[in-house]
Amino acid sequence: xxxxxxxxxxxxxxxxxxxxxxxxxxxxxxxxxxxxxxxxxxxxxxxxxxxxxxxxxxxxxxxxxxxxxxxxxxxxxxxxxxxxxxxxxxxxxxxxxxxxxxxxxxxxxxxxxxxxxxxxxxxxxxxxxxxxxxxxxxxxxxxxxxxxxxxxxxxxxxxxxxxxxxxxxxxxxxxxxxxxxxxxxxxxxxxxxxxxxxxxxxxxxxxxxxxxxxxxxxxxxxxxxxxxxxxxxxxxxxxxxxxxxxxxxxxxxxxxxxxxxxxxxxxxxxxxxxxxxxxxxxxxxxxxxxxxxxxxxxxxxxxxxxxxxxxxxxxxxxxxxxxxxxxxxxxxxxxxxxxxxxxxxxxxxxx
Numbered sequence: 001x002x003x004x005x006x007x008x009x010x011x012x013x014x015x016x017x018x019x020x021x022x023x024x025x026x027x028x029x030x031x032x033x034x035x036x037x038x039x040x041x042x043x044x045x046x047x048x049x050x051x052x053x054x055x056x057x058x059x060x061x062x063x064x065x066x067x068x069x070x071x072x073x074x075x076x077x078x079x080x081x082x083x084x085x086x087x088x089x090x091x092x093x094x095x096x097x098x099x100x101x102x103x104x105x106x107x108x109x110x111x112x113x114x115x116x117x118x119x120x121x122x123x124x125x126x127x128x129x130x131x132x133x134x135x136x137x138x139x140x141x142x143x144x145x146x147x148x149x150x151x152x153x154x155x156x157x158x159x160x161x162x163x164x165x166x167x168x169x170x171x172x173x174x175x176x177x178x179x180x181x182x183x184x185x186x187x188x189x190x191x192x193x194x195x196x197x198x199x200x201x202x203x204x205x206x207x208x209x210x211x212x213x214x215x216x217x218x219x220x221x222x223x224x225x226x227x228x229x230x231x232x233x234x235x236x237x238x239x240x241x242x243x244x245x246x247x248x249x250x251x252x253x254x255x256x257x258x259x260x261x262x263x264x265x266x267x268x269x270x271x272x273x274x275x276x277x278x279x280x281x282x283x284x285x286x287x288x289x290x291x292x293x294x295x296x297x298x299x300x301x302x303x304x305x306x307x308x309x310x311x312x313x314x315x316x317x318x319x320x321x322x323x324x325x326x327x328x329x330x331x332x333x334x335x336x337x338x339x340x341x342x343x344x345x346x347x348x349x350x351x
Contacts, residue, residue, distance in 0.1 A: 036263070036272045040311035046294070049307065049317045054337065055349035057088050059095055062104075064341035065122070066156075066328050070111045073334045077118045078347055079106035085120045087132065090332075090339065090349055099130055099140050108156045112163040119147070119166055121154035127168050129180055148178045148185075156199045158210075160224075167210060167224075169196040175212050177224055189222050191229045198242050203249045211252050213240030219254050219264065233264050235271045242286045247293045253310075255284030261298050263310065275308040277315060286328050291335025299326030299340055305350075321348055 062082035069076055075096065076088045083104045087097035099120070107122040112129075121127040127148035130140050148154070152171035159166050160177075165186065169175045175189040175196055194215035202209045209230065213219045219240055221231040238257035245252045246263075251272070255261045259280050263273040275296060282302035289296055289310070296308040305326055307317040324343035331338040337351040 037313050043311050046309055046316050051319060051350050053321050053348045054351045055090060055093055057093055057347040059086055060084060060345045062345060063343040064327060064347055065107050066109045067330060067339055067341045067347060068109055068111045069330055069332050070115045071113055071333055072115050073332050076339055077109050077111050078341055079109040079120050081105050085109055097132060108154050110157045110159055112159050114163050117163055119157050123153050125150045125153060127154055127157050127166060147180050147183050155197050158199060158201050161205060167199060169199045169212055171195040175199060187227045189227055191220055192216050200243050200245050203245050203247060211243045213243040213254055215239045219243055244288050247289055253287050253296055255287040255298050257283035259283055261287055273313050275313060285326055288329055288331045290331060297329055297338055299329040301325040305340060
């Protein structure tokens with residue numbers, strides 16, 4: 001299909017407020033946890049918040065496990081328990097590419113920064129890269145390149161700031177950095193005491209750090225050049241399913257099976273906020289920030305998506321639509337929408 005260049009605008013912006021992050025970096029006292037909310041008392045409350053499902057992407061035959069946006073703000077790659085990886089046009093809901101993997105449970109997928117390749121893997125313990133072309137009868141399987149090899153399932157993958165390197169996380173308890181062209185292992189990251197379930201790369205262009213979370217309840221920040229863990233946080237009571245950097249790179253959020261999401265300030269080296277309610281008893285599977293950083297979107301195993309005010313710590317909205325647990329969630333690169341994937345076999349675009 002010829003690539004269309006026209007832009008489509010979603011009706012409602014995801015980031016209703018631009019704000020600078022208020023962190024506890026300058027606070028020395030142990031009351032830093034309350035400081036974010038205390039400082040935020042002077043911040044104006046968010047207005048009425050309305051988001052709806054604008055598109056539904058149907059085509060997977062089983063649970064959607066992972067998704068990622070292309071930098072073009074339009075295309076999406078998703079992977080599923082059915083062994084399929086699909087590239088979608090989120091404006092038209094058309095499927096542009098489809099790959100059937102040699103295994104089921106494709107738990108990780110990622111778009112290359114150039115938009116010209118995708119990476120995926122799962123129970124095959126490998127991370128495979130597929131170049132994308134718009135040839136009519138392309139045979140994507142023939143162009144597959146196996147880049148990474150772990151000793152247990154692949155749980156997450158992410159290209160660095162180029163198409164030439166890829167970062168992976170695995171059930172073998174390690175993360176690793178690989179050269180895409182040669183498949184060579186460039187750096188390995190050992191420190192988790194159990195399966196690593198998620199990772200996220202620091203947002204800056206020169207960012208040489210990433211954060212990972214796993215079944216040992218730890219979130220760890222790593223230096224990609226040295227392979228060393230530079231910060232570690234252990235305040236969750238159960239597996240950490242998702243980690244995501246704050247847009248400035250000075251903090252990150254995590255979502256856990258303990259039914260909470262938490263915010264960690266890297267400069268203060270501590271947890272500074274907990275997002276939870278007594279009525280929320282199901283685990284958080286996926287988290288992401290709005291472009292401004294004011295909102296935190298979190299998908300839960302009770303089929304809902306909760307939207308949190310990052311500064312005030314309060315829930316500003318709850319979104320219904322999925323008919324099974326929400327497994328993955330990502331805000332689009334321009335912040336105008338977000339996409340969620342679910343065990344109900346569908347993806348939804350919200351704006």
